[in-house]
Amino acid sequence: MTVQVEIKDQRDQIPQPEMEIGEIGKRKKEMEETEEGEEGMKVKGEEEFVCDENSPRGVFEIPIVGTDSDQSESSSGGGGDVEGTLSVPEKALLPAALLQEVGGIPWKAMIGCIKKKSVWRFSTIPLLAASYEISRKNFKRKLARIRSADEGITSDDIPFCKPSWRNYGFSELSAATNNFSPENLLGKGGQAEVYKGCLSDGKIVAVKRLMKKEKENEERTADFLSELGIIAHINHPNAARLLGFGIESGLYLVLEFIPHGSFASALFGAESLEWNIRFKVALGVAEGLNYLHCECPRRIIHRDIKASNILLAENYEPLISDFGLAKWLPENWAHHVVFPIEGTFGYLAPEYFMHGIVDEKTDVFAFGVLLLELITGRRAVDSSRQSLVIWAKPLLDNNSFKELTDPKLGDDYDQTEMRRTMLAASMCINHSSSMRPHMNRVVQLLKGEDGPLDQLKHKSMDGDRSFLLEACDLEDYTNNTSYLNDLSRHRELVLE
């Protein structure tokens, strides 16, 4: 179940790490009271409204350097150079090649759409006449701040290599998917339908058609560019690969076809999924996330890690897919606050669903829930809407190894791997984001590079404030109230 909870943007109310939770709640309440009776966000005194468009998105980072001669077929107008649509500082952010028409793609029109969208969003704010100019100024100031935050990362720093992806015409995609026949439908999510296709050269692909009907055209375009911009510069064996895109008669991503479907269908299918595959998925996803967070040219937060967004390639190698919600963060941003809060109930970290705070630890939490799913064979949220985290936490605390383990596995699993996976899960789902480990530590733990398990335990019991001990601070869950309260508040919001 993908949820989208609209909360008003309170970027300037971003709770600072040192701020007490109570204080955050108080400020949030103040904001809510201020907004009562208003249709949207009220610009009050020094309060600034900043729309999400100025948050870093992958769109401006598309590493386009050349054109493929076979790409000229698809152009729906708006080509030409994009310089006219961009301010000088904006141009400075763009790779030079993006300032020209590339491959018949109307970048000018598309980027123009995003710029228009920002204005459109502002124009929905009450007190428009009085606040528009102030908001615009603030918006520009924020933009400048982002750029200075981004200093040190220029487009020159991003290694450009000639991309292999290309622009597919609608006729080509339609022919490949048998006119988007229901028989070719591989899966359907909240944002898109994905079809299996066979290109004229015989290559089997997955064609993702963006759907989100309730969104305005411009908003859909921005989402599409964001996903495209992010996925285009990801290059890791545990992340889905982009082959191309289409912008005629809709918005399409053309992806490598992944033969074994989603991990969710394998794990929750009729047959028991063997432990070797489960563990391979755990390790592969951990490595993929570590790449996104630390190793790829940009620091990327996926924001929607879940079993149905992990695809299984040949040999059941897991691939992280669906970058529809992903964001990149400048290096020197501790975190980012987003609205609306989007993601999947059951996988959302408390600080994210309560306050919209996004950073690497948002993904770490969701990864912990994924680990719990593969350990237990239970879903993040079951049919009676019970949270797996809340069910599993006391069992993890009490080392109830047997009760946690999926009964379908019987005794067919590696005990050490299972224990490491349980330890990793319990660390990742820590209520406090600062106590959750970074993904590189999780990789080490799963691989057994931190030493034998009994030594790790011994280290913790010695009072060594190692990351393990910190991460195993279970107080929030043993008292349970904090997370339960947050969760039930979140559930109310979702069901409202």
Ligand SMILES: Nc1ncnc2c1ncn2[C@@H]1O[C@H](COP(=O)(O)OP(=O)(O)OP(=O)(O)O)[C@@H](O)[C@H]1O
């Ligand atoms: N490259 C691919 N190869 C094979 N199947 C795929 C591929 N990409 C997606 N699918 C299938 O399509 C389903 C939906 O894809 P995806 O998660 O990208 O859509 P979405 O609308 O963005 O989903 P969500 O609701 O999670 O946002 C996946 O769960 C999977 O079953």
